[in-house]
Amino acid sequence: MKRVVIIGGGLAGTACAYVLKQAGAEPVIYEAGSELAGGASGNSVGLYNPRLSAHRTPESDFYCAAFSLAIRTFSSLCHSERSEGSHAKKPGDPSVAPLFQDDNVIDWNACGALHLITDEKRQKQLAQTIETWGWPDEHMRLLNVAQASEVAGVMLQHDALYLPQSGTVSPQKLCARYAQGVEVHLNAEIKGVSDVDADAVILACGMGLRRFEETRDLPLAPVRGQVTHVKPTQASQKLRCNLCYNGYILPETDGVHMVGATFQPGVSDDAVKEADDRENLEALSGVAPGVAKELEVSGHWSAVRVSAKDHFPVIGRVHDHKHLYVSTAHSAHGVIGSIVGAHLIADMILDRPLSLGKDVVQKLKPGRFL
Numbered sequence: 514m515k516r517v518v519i520i521g522g523g524l525a526g527t528a529c530a531y532v533l534k535q536a537g538a539e540p541v542i543y544e545a546g547s548e549l550a551g552g553a554s555g556n557s558v559g560l561y562n563p564r565l566s567a568h569r570t571p572e573s574d575f576y577c578a579a580f581s582l583a584i585r586t587f588s589s590l591c592h593s594e595r596s597e598g599s600h601a602k603k604p605g606d607p608s609v610a611p612l613f614q615d616d617n618v619i620d621w622n623a624c625g626a627l628h629l630i631t632d633e634k635r636q637k638q639l640a641q642t643i644e645t646w647g648w649p650d651e652h653m654r655l656l657n658v659a660q661a662s663e664v665a666g667v668m669l670q671h672d673a674l675y676l677p678q679s680g681t682v683s684p685q686k687l688c689a690r691y692a693q694g695v696e697v698h699l700n701a702e703i704k705g706v707s708d709v710d711a712d713a714v715i716l717a718c719g720m721g722l723r724r725f726e727e728t729r730d731l732p733l734a735p736v737r738g739q740v741t742h743v744k745p746t747q748a749s750q751k752l753r754c755n756l757c758y759n760g761y762i763l764p765e766t767d768g769v770h771m772v773g774a775t776f777q778p779g780v781s782d783d784a785v786k787e788a789d790d791r792e793n794l795e796a797l798s799g800v801a802p803g804v805a806k807e808l809e810v811s812g813h814w815s816a817v818r819v820s821a822k823d824h825f826p827v828i829g830r831v832h833d834h835k836h837l838y839v840s841t842a843h844s845a846h847g848v849i850g851s852i853v854g855a856h857l858i859a860d861m862i863l864d865r866p867l868s869l870g871k872d873v874v875q876k877l878k879p880g881r882f883l
């Protein structure tokens with residue numbers, strides 16, 4: 514059985530652990546913080562959407578695959594709880610993530626998403642996206658403003674691209690579920706990989722990758738972000754699906770709407786800021802004033818994403834290091850990118866046929882910056 518050490522306990526690391534464990538390997542997670550999902554993956558509710566693009570590229574192929582694989586994964590996570598074995602915890606064992614009983618342990622809500630068409634440029638882009646992606650109507654279609662309002666449950670002012678299978682999930686709970694039954698070491702910062710005793714090592718530690726000699730030169734940058742929690746009003750609580758624009762608002766979950774998210778490249782400060790709440794609410798007011806009216810801020814959460822120089826994830830084997838792999842730079846799409854990345858790395862470690870095409874694999878690989 515292959516023992517794989519995974520450094521980092523966010524979406525990227527726990528997704529790798531989940532896929533490897535399912536494939537019969539022995540993953541072990543080392544997380545520097547005191548809990549899983551303590552970094553960028555700590556959001557209580559996140560959205561999953563394909564990253565839409567008007568033209569077919571390796572990037573669009575990656576996000577198409579990622580979106581559809583994420584949905585299949587969420588579905589199987591919500592329907593297989595009781596059939597899986599547990600990992601007995603013995604005194605002195607490292608912490609082993611607990612088993613859950615409820616079916617929807619990841620708060621998955623396939624509520625759909627409307628991408629508002631706020632100007633002519635966006636209209637052209639989205640029409641071209643439909644053409645390029647070639648998805649049937651039941652997965653992607655344009656709606657006029659009346660149809661979009663009907664789907665949303667609130668009055669809108671814009672036509673929209675509708676993706677009925679998009680939705681929300683809890684990244685925090687997803688990490689816990691992915692790590693279920695996996696050996697996890699918390700408060701365990703790893704400083705070097707040369708002495709690690711394993712068949713393979715995966716660096717899934719966000720910006721922390723820059724501290725390892727082997728990956729120091731990767732062109733990664735921090736991107737600070739903040740989501741704003743607001744109390745639902747009579748008008749907003751009717752919202753039934755995600756509204757996406759130059760930001761987003763999600764339907765109420767546990768008495769809160771998430772309004773997000775700021776995106777500040779080059780900023781690595783993760784303190785919450787009132788200015789970010791204002792920015793989030795102003796973006797919403799600009800496109801859906803009826804929904805934004807009288808919303809009150811009830812909380813916020815901020816963290817630092819990681820983005821690569823070319824704004825695409827970095828996933829694959831590290832050049833010149835036979836057993837060292839990387840999954841990072843998931844930027845604003847970690848919910849879907851982490852799971853497809855985990856499958857690709859598992860394919861490589863376990864010598865299976867690769868689940869993504871050659872041009873996508875080339876585009877993702879860490880060595881592309883050399």
Ligand SMILES: Cc1cc2nc3c(=O)[nH]c(=O)nc-3n(C[C@H](O)[C@H](O)[C@H](O)COP(=O)(O)OP(=O)(O)OC[C@H]3O[C@@H](n4cnc5c(N)ncnc54)[C@H](O)[C@@H]3O)c2cc1C
Nearest residue numbers: 521523524525545552553554559560703718721738847848
């Ligand atoms: C405000 C905000 C909103 C977002 N909303 C969404 C959304 O709605 N949908 C979506 O898809 N994405 C969203 N994202 C992006 C998404 O959260 C990230 O893409 C994702 O969390 C990245 O996961 P990761 O595992 O790569 O990084 P992280 O979650 O940051 O995990 C890296 C982990 O590595 C650990 N670590 C670092 N160095 C070491 C070391 N040396 N040894 C051991 N452990 C180490 C860290 O402690 C950390 O826990 C959002 C991000 C932000 C900030």
